Amino acid sequence: xxxxxxxxxxxxxxxxxxxxxxxxxxKWLDQGGKVMGYFCSYGPEEVITAAGMVPxxxxxxxxxGTEMADTYMSNINCSFCRNCFNMGLTGEYDFVEGLVWLNNxxxxxxxxxxxxxxxxxxxxxxMSLPKMTAEAQVEWFHDELVIFKEALEKHLGITIxxxxxxxxxxxxxxxxxxLKQLYELRKKDNPPITGAEAxxxxxxxxAMPREQFNQMLKELLGELSEAEGISDYxxxxxVIGSILDDxxxxxxxxxxxxxxxxDSTCFGTRIFWTGVDEGESDPITALARxxxxxxxxxxxMFDTQPKRSKYVSDMIKEFKVDGVIGERxxxxxLWTGELFMLNKDMKSTGVPFxxxxxxxxxxxxxxxxTRAQAFLESIGR
Amino acid sequence: MxxxxxxxxxxxGKAVVMKxxxxxxxxxxxxxxxxxxxxxxxxxxxxxxxGLTSIEDLEYIVGTGYGRLxxxxxxxxISEITCHARGAHWLSPTVRTVVDIGGQDCKVMSIDxxxxxxxxxxxxxCAAGTGRFFESMARVLDCGLEGxxxxxxxxxNPAVITSQCSVFAESEVVxxxxxxxEVVDITAGVNNxxxxxxxxxxxxxxxxxxxxxxxxxxxxEGLAKSLEGKLGVSVMKLPVDPQIAGAIxxxxxxxxxxSKKTEAISS
Numbered sequence: 001x002x003x004x005x006x007x008x009x010x011x012x013x014x015x016x017x018x019x020x021x022x023x024x025x026x027k028w029l030d031q032g033g034k035v036m037g038y039f040c041s042y043g044p045e046e047v048i049t050a051a052g053m054v055p056x057x058x059x060x061x062x063x064x065g066t067e068m069a070d071t072y073m074s075n076i077n078c079s080f081c082r083n084c085f086n087m088g089l090t091g092e093y094d095f096v097e098g099l100v101w102l103n104n105x106x107x108x109x110x111x112x113x114x115x116x117x118x119x120x121x122x123x124x125x126x127m128s129l130p131k132m133t134a135e136a137q138v139e140w141f142h143d144e145l146v147i148f149k150e151a152l153e154k155h156l157g158i159t160i161x162x163x164x165x166x167x168x169x170x171x172x173x174x175x176x177x178x179l180k181q182l183y184e185l186r187k188k189d190n191p192p193i194t195g196a197e198a199x200x201x202x203x204x205x206x207a208m209p210r211e212q213f214n215q216m217l218k219e220l221l222g223e224l225s226e227a228e229g230i231s232d233y234x235x236x237x238x239v240i241g242s243i244l245d246d247x248x249x250x251x252x253x254x255x256x257x258x259x260x261x262x263d264s265t266c267f268g269t270r271i272f273w274t275g276v277d278e279g280e281s282d283p284i285t286a287l288a289r290x291x292x293x294x295x296x297x298x299x300x301m302f303d304t305q306p307k308r309s310k311y312v313s314d315m316i317k318e319f320k321v322d323g324v325i326g327e328r329x330x331x332x333x334l335w336t337g338e339l340f341m342l343n344k345d346m347k348s349t350g351v352p353f354x355x356x357x358x359x360x361x362x363x364x365x366x367x368x369x370t371r372a373q374a375f376l377e378s379i380g381r
Numbered sequence: 382m383x384x385x386x387x388x389x390x391x392x393x394g395k396a397v398v399m400k401x402x403x404x405x406x407x408x409x410x411x412x413x414x415x416x417x418x419x420x421x422x423x424x425x426x427x428x429x430x431x432g433l434t435s436i437e438d439l440e441y442i443v444g445t446g447y448g449r450l451x452x453x454x455x456x457x458x459i460s461e462i463t464c465h466a467r468g469a470h471w472l473s474p475t476v477r478t479v480v481d482i483g484g485q486d487c488k489v490m491s492i493d494x495x496x497x498x499x500x501x502x503x504x505x506x507c508a509a510g511t512g513r514f515f516e517s518m519a520r521v522l523d524c525g526l527e528g529x530x531x532x533x534x535x536x537x538n539p540a541v542i543t544s545q546c547s548v549f550a551e552s553e554v555v556x557x558x559x560x561x562x563e564v565v566d567i568t569a570g571v572n573n574x575x576x577x578x579x580x581x582x583x584x585x586x587x588x589x590x591x592x593x594x595x596x597x598x599x600x601x602e603g604l605a606k607s608l609e610g611k612l613g614v615s616v617m618k619l620p621v622d623p624q625i626a627g628a629i630x631x632x633x634x635x636x637x638x639x640s641k642k643t644e645a646i647s648s
Contacts (some may be wrong), residue, residue: 366447371503374462378498 001254003193005227009216010197013204017247019062020092024208028054033209034097034156039111040104041266041298042129042291044145046276046283049168049210050160051152053097057206057267059245060084063361072114078331079360080243081107088119098123098155100148104300105334123155131302133292142288149284165283169276171210176272178217179205182224183269186261187319190229195239195260196247202267203245233259234376236320240264240312240342241327242298242335249362253325256373262319264312270296273311299338308338309345316351323352323379325372330357352379383431384639385439386631387424387455388464389416389448392484392512393597394423395628398431398439399636406430407625412484416448424454441639443631447485459634461627462490462501468630469593470496472619477589480579480608480616481626482598484512487579491586500586508547510578512597517547518571521554522564526601532568533603539569545578569603576607583612591617599623 003010016022021029029035034053038045045055060083066073069086087093088111099121101112109126116124127144130137149160182201185192193201201220205213234257239250245267250260263269274294280286296311297304315321326342328335339355346353354375356368383405388395390412397407408427412419424436436442436454444452445464452458461481469479470492479490487510488503508514519526533539540562544550550571557567575598583592594605594616600623605616619626 367503370447370460370462374460374498374501377460377463378501380497 001194001230001232001259003197003224003227003230005192005223007220007223009220009223010200012216013220014197014200014247016204016207017061017200017245020059020087021095022204022207024212025054025056028209029095035095036098036100036123037093037096039099039101039108041271041295042102042104043100044127044148044287044291046165046168046172046287047145047149047152047160048100049171050164051149051156051158054209055206056096058084058093058099059203059207060087060360061246063087069114072118073110076331077110078107078329080329081111083360085111085114088115088121093119093121096121098125098152100125100127102127102129104129104298105332107331123151125151130292131300133297133301133304138285138288138292141292142284145284145287162283165287166278169278169283169286171214173275173278174214175205175210175217176275178214178221179272181221182217183262185221185224188229189320190231191259191261192224192227192229194230194250194254195237195263196250196254198260199245199247199250199263199267202271203247206267206271230259233257235259235322235379236261238262238264238312238316238319238321238324239268239327240324240339242266242329242332243360244268244327246362249358249368252362252365252368253372256369256376258323258325258372258376261321262315264296264308264315266298269315270298299334305338305341309341312342312345313349321351323354323375325354325356325375327356327358329360382636382639383433383438383440384632384635385424385427385436385442386464386628386633386635387420387442387444387446387452388461388625388628388631389420389423389444389446389452390461390484390597390627391447391486393624394419394448395446395625396423396427397625397628397632398427398433399629399632400431402636404621404629405432407622407628409622409624412448416451417453420444420448420452421454441635441642443635443638445627445631456635456638459631462488462503463498464627464630464634465595466490466492466498466630467496467633468626468628469595469619471629471633472621472626473591473593473617475591476593476617478583478586478592479626480583480592480594482510482512482575482579482594482596482604484597487511487582487596487598489579489582489586491589502582502585504578504582509545509550510575514547514550514575515571515598515601517551518554518568521551521558522567522571524564524568528564529568529571530601530603532565533572534569534606536563536565536569538566539573540566542567542570542574545574550574569607572601572603572607576604576611579608580611588612588614590614593617593619593623595619595623595626597624
């Protein structure tokens with residue numbers, strides 16, 4: 001299944017998911033623009049934008065192996081980390097001016113440990129992300145954001161003013177609002193866009209100069225608002241999990257008739273469902289509060305499961321979801337625990353649930369297809 | 382009403398012809414590297430055995446198994462998970478837990494009183510608990526697949542094989558052989574190791590009786606015995622070759638689809 005709209009921008013978004021340096025990013029680089037990568041949905045893109053650089057979420061799409069990374073990392077590090085670090089070692093991220101990590105999980109920390117020694121990236125920075133979400137941790141992350149801002153100022157020889165930060169916050173909030181509008185369209189009985197296509201849009205939102213992205217997404221929203229919807233599906237599905245940035249994976253599920261209408265992933269709603277409060281007294285506090293308290297939390301934050309559980313159940317109602325697919329990357333301890341809890345939630349509310357284990361690079365399409373097809377058959381669709 | 386089910390697995394192709402709810406014929410052949418050819422060969426042989434002239438004599442055909450997208454003559458394809466559940470349920474309506482051990486995967490389904498799948502778990506990421514695992518053990522032990530079954534039931538002192546990874550398990554078996562452990566005891570150890578894997582999968586979906594084994598490895602009596610020991614319940618013996626349960630399920634679904642189609646046309 002696919003959208004009935006022949007959209008040039010959608011095609012550009014889809015192309016952007018297949019490479020690290022997409023056409024828009026290349027234009028920016030060719031003009032002498034600087035790019036900084038961040039490793040997780042807690043990476044403060046606004047600060048990078050305020051520093052005059054384009055923030056990109058680190059991905060490893062197109063990686064063909066991990067043999068270089070495997071020299072330094074263990075085979076119980078997740079496949080995202082090994083593939084991503086491998087790309088660092090083979091020079092595919094040589095174009096970035098800097099990289100920022102957070103200690104979001106132990107696997108990603110191992111990329112940092114190795115990267116700063118083995119890859120010549122001009123600026124590497126590690127931020128300490130608290131585990132709790134109370135007021136004290138907002139203050140803590142506030143300080144971390146100041147340290148990060150100062151590191152960028154020093155490295156680039158610039159001053160990042162509050163105005164620049166507010167402008168960046170507004171720009172990224174606009175991206176979030178537009179993405180949410182896209183998802184609103186997916187609530188329809190006949191959504192105008194598939195899950196694989198929508199994922200391409202969200203991935204592109206983390207990979208392009210944002211002004212350009214926002215313009216393009218506005219155009220796409222215009223095209224989709226009048227479009228004929230998709231009706232040839234067997235069931236409406238929600239996907240829940242972590243770093244899922246490959247539309248081809250969703251396409252396998254959709255090819256057997258399961259239309260993905262929404263998600264809770266970190267290349268999905270969890271990065272745009274809420275925005276930064278533009279009414280806060282200062283921009284750094286606004287950002288700290290957003291990342292620690294307001295953003296839908298990752299399972300690595302303590303005591304956030306009940307809130308996420310409600311987030312999921314609300315979404316199931318809003319998007320009229322027939323079944324939930326929970327996916328985790330093999331060796332991801334955070335999502336192993338989370339999916340165990342999610343499974344219990346789904347059982348108690350009677351929502352059909354399927355758990356899929358996967359590697360970062362989509363392989364074994366047949367195995368995913370068999371499970372997805374059996375899942376749809378078992379929910380009688 | 383005459384229908385067919387064609388189950389193109391990783392190791393074998395199975396086909397069943399059913400007429401008015403009864404099995405007329407079935408055939409099992411080894412899979413080739415071309416799923417289309419496996420499908421056509423096994424279906425044609427089954428059709429001939431049923432006294433028909435060609436595949437076109439069948440009114441509706443459902444394809445299943447790993448090669449289900451490559452059954453050119455099938456009206457549609459259904460996952461092997463659904464088909465094994467339906468097949469096992471039809472063979473023994475009291476079955477609520479189906480353990481299917483195929484060539485390259487094993488899966489456990491919990492099913493309802495109608496034979497519909499409630500929940501399933503599947504291992505196809507590694508060779509643990511699959512036909513491939515038994516094949517490699519049989520090669521190391523030089524006892525043939527049959528030997529894994531027939532020898533293991535004679536063991537009074539099964540060897541312990543801790544690894545569930547077939548590569549590591551093979552190394553363990555080689556160590557046991559060189560320590561002079563009897564092949565009989567090692568085969569029992571091999572079955573215990575697979576049964577252990579299946580035990581945890583069964584408990585994941587929830588153990589509900591009756592439990593039935595399907596798939597090629599269901600013919601391994603030593604495995605069934607070991608699984609019974611671990612589950613603490615008896616594992617039921619299906620009235621026909623357990624290897625064709627998936628193809629039977631496919632044929633049953635074919636009959637269902639056909640009658641729905643006929644109803645739709647006549648109404």
